[in-house]
Amino acid sequence: MAAVTRIVRLGSAVYRDATGAVRRGRAGQEIEVHADDVERFDRLNVLPSPEADGSPEQTPEASEPEHEGAKPTTRKTTRKTAVEE
Numbered sequence: 228m229a230a231v232t233r234i235v236r237l238g239s240a241v242y243r244d245a246t247g248a249v250r251r252g253r254a255g256q257e258i259e260v261h262a263d264d265v266e267r268f269d270r271l272n273v274l275p276s277p278e279a280d281g282s283p284e285q286t287p288e289a290s291e292p293e294h295e296g297a298k299p300t301t302r303k304t305t306r307k308t309a310v311e312e
Contacts, residue, residue: 230259233268242268 230245235252243261244250252258260268 229262231262231265233258233260233265233272236272236274240268240272 233242235254235256235258238254240252242250242252242258243264245259245261247261250258
């Protein structure tokens, strides 16, 4: 079968080469993907968009307190010691 040339965008990607063997390509590498595997490879070989990342730096509500004047809660712990007589 024919192969299609692609460039790996992710850190690494698993694909089938022109002979049908399973291979792993590294970021930036130009590879030959088996024609039957191209659709799957193209669907998975996509970098996530910054909006879809969900990291706290990207979501504005993560930096705002729950309500006005909110303070971080602290947890107090006590240790039990020998009973004083």
